[in-house]
Amino acid sequence: MPAARISQRISAIAESATLAVDAKAKALKAAGRPVIGFGAGEPDFPTPDYIVQAAIEAAGQPKYHRYSPAGGLPELKQAIADKTFRDSGYKADAAQVLVTNGGKQAVYNTFATLLDPGDEVIVPTPFWTTYPEAIRLAGGVPVEVFAGPEQEYLVTVEQLEAALTDRTKILLFVSPSNPTGAVYSPEQVREIGQWAASKGLWVVTDEIYEHLTYDGVPFTSIATAVPELGDKVVILNGVAKTYAMTGWRVGWMIGPADVIKAATNLQSHATSNVSNIPQVAALAAVSGPLTAVDEMKLAFDRRRKAIVAGLNAIDGVDCPTPKGAFYVYADVRALLGKEFPSANGPVRPSTSAELAALILDEVEVAVVPGEAFGPSGYLRLSYALGDEDLATGVARLQDFLGKAK
Template sequence: MELAKRVLQLKPSATLAAAAKAKQLKGEGKDVLSLTLGEPDFQTPIAIKKAAIESIEDGRASFYTPSAGIPELLEAIIARTKEDTGVIYQKNEVTVGTGAKFLLYALFQAIINPEDEVLIPVPYWVSYGAQVELAGGIPVYVETSQKTQHKVTVAALETAKTAKTKALVLNTPSNPTGMIYSEAELLAIGDWAIANNCLIIADDIYGKLVYNGNKFVSISSLSKAIQDQTIVINGVSKSYSMTGWRIGYALGRSDIISQMTKLTSQSISNPTAVSQYAALEALSGNQSCVEAMRATFESRLNTIFPLVAALPGVKLEKPQGAFYLYPDVSETVKLCGYSDVSSWVNDLLEEALVAVVSGIGFGTEDHIRMSYATDLETLKAAVQRIEKFITKKMANN
């Protein structure tokens, strides 16, 4: 039997592949320190878990829900979004899905026709391009530079656009760089998108995780015209440590949102009921847990950043949000006698038992991504092992 070409051509997630290899070595009894997954190491807050248990015990979680999500959750999303960003949405402009990742998939399926192009700034989260291709579209990778903190500019977008350009993916704070677009930068991009009838796909999943006085601005908050040109993708995974619950949500134009909900109805029927009741508590309950986790990530960043930046050959600008470091290790790799980053990353895992993700999966050849969504003891130990690995390789080179 011949399998579908769209699946055969699909590349596995680089982050999940790196994490799987680290897990395999751990299973073999090796003391692997993994800095691969973008997954908070905190337990889901107790109030959220209790709300889920209550929904099981009283029977609410036993049944199908509306495909777009339970009405109470839609209301909570609208209220939380208004409080956090000042942007107001109606119920028909919101839909819930099994994680922000699925909603991105649903969005691309809803808007992309064959040969439509989607602009994706480099570096990018590993699944954007694959999901565009699954929808029959063409990902157009827009280069950025260290000078702009790897943020895309209107000039770069203008160069990359064609008559087939349909949408632009904008992720702030960024995975993998952790950089945040300023209000002025977003306004310029928003006005450009309106002028070029280009839909903005705003991946705001890390919007609550910003550090050291930096500020997150949702592009949808800058004007009603930009809001109407934007679909916001968000969720509870990162801010509330709920990766396993798989609840995300999308906000934007009702004509697009309704098609995404239709796709949900024909694929998964509805998001998992018990997870929706957990998300309801997350979004409408006490928010102190979010600040506690944010402050912990900030402390980790401030501790680990100078240690990584001091490694031989490493070039690294301090991230402003999310929970990743994205160092340029091209010089480090050369000092160690390697010709490419991927080989260096592979040997770092095999010999030093430290797992990181090669930047190739994010669109750049000179970088690695390191997640600091783990405890400080592990982070410090990992950096010490990396330093020893580099020193040993340099001595032998």
């Protein structure tokens, strides 16, 4: 029997659903179709000028034309440590920082470094689509714990306790959340963190949306709020969302020195150093003021209110108001099984994936179905797009979904 061309490990990986939706929307746009894309979590703002200028100047310096340390430029690692203490009160030194090729590599490095085959990771659900794939690639087992809109998409300690087994090694914690925009209160963060510490678990916390909270809701780092976690916590972060730098591909992980050293060894063979020019740009970002960030946040807040109001005006759609990030996670279970008009005659979508495909085909609006993040029955929409596109897209959804019978 001939050997399989593709390894089982890689064959089992699903394509990133969010990137697939975004790619399809962009392809349709390139073909001249007026598609409105709510798929990718990508700010529509340009990267602030002072960051771009730092990169331009760095490109002219020969020292940045060479290899640099696999773990990151020393000055950037120190600046990340300083920025983390400034923004969340968590104290780390440069030796505890690994600069990665975007946040995704930080996620992969972390799970590859901490997990052995069969180790379980509790994954609050809905989850960002990359988490379970990175866990499986590392030989781990993602254990989903679902919290629906009736819980504001926030898991409880009781749910986590029910998912605990003797093979559980890590709790993944994300606040503010992609895809739901949910934010845990300081009290909830402490309760969950103390539970994890009492069970001897590692906590991997993704803090990439730390600066994007609304309505006076604070960001709380579980690493700072629960010192009892000791050296069993890893912080993931990056410049992509805060500074509109998704394409620059600079992220990082912060953790115990032995974990960071092991992850750096892995990265030294996988990719070596992150491109030096984006590292210098990231240095300017994390060392600079948050003025541009605050301006973007005002726009996101305005769009957040507009999209929530627009979606909740549709019969059969329940869209909780997110407290962070730049996503809404709309409950469309009441629309499944209903009849919608289409170019090929009436259609009754039975899943949110089918509904999302129908919406794209019929009214040229790209949304990501809940299947990408957990159970069916939901749609994620990013409101990190222009106000005019947002209004047009919501109007199309209102018109089309309002025709459900």
